[in-house]
Amino acid sequence: KQEVTQIPAALSVPEGENLVLNCSFTDSAIYNLQWFRQDPGKGLTSLLLIQSSQREQTSGRLNASLDKSSGRSTLYIAASQPGDSATYLCVSRGNKLVFGAGTILRVKS
């Protein structure tokens, strides 16, 4: 059974810092790995999707990496802004979508 773990559970940083969110998964037989952002009352927004054959994806200030062999993914956020404050969810797709519990990020102005 796939288990997805996210570390840290919560993170508070001053504006402008670069930061890394970590995700680990137990079953490397995945089709892809996806990072979502969840804002209160607004559901989930897809940020980056990395196919199992890929190593990383980039979008603006976000970079996500995938290492299937070690069962790890990281989400790197450069030059963080208060608007980045949200919960970030890591999701593995095998036969099912399995979500991590999320990292609650707060960027202080």
Next chain:
Amino acid sequence: DTGVSQNPRHKITKRGQNVTFRCDPISEHNRLYWYRQTLGQGPEFLTYFQNEAQLEKSRLLSDRFSAERPKGSFSTLEIQRTEQGDSAMYLCASSPDLLTQYFGPGTRLLVL
């Protein structure tokens, strides 16, 4: 707005009552998913439709839960004889393929 919509956004009910939630997916998406999210946890899969066919149900979906997608468009999730443990956010997502899912804003249920 052509995204996934869910109604109601919030529901407060007393234990033992029945509740029904509705999800309207993005119109051209034939796949529809329901998830449940409790506080401090990620969403957990409940059930999946392809068009009107319910193809998969999680063991989380007890016999008090039923979901339908009668015409392959909108879907409803009904919970009968609600319990306090049913309090959660219920999320709906739709997808045109197997690659990604587009989520609605969710229905937050509180059972008193």
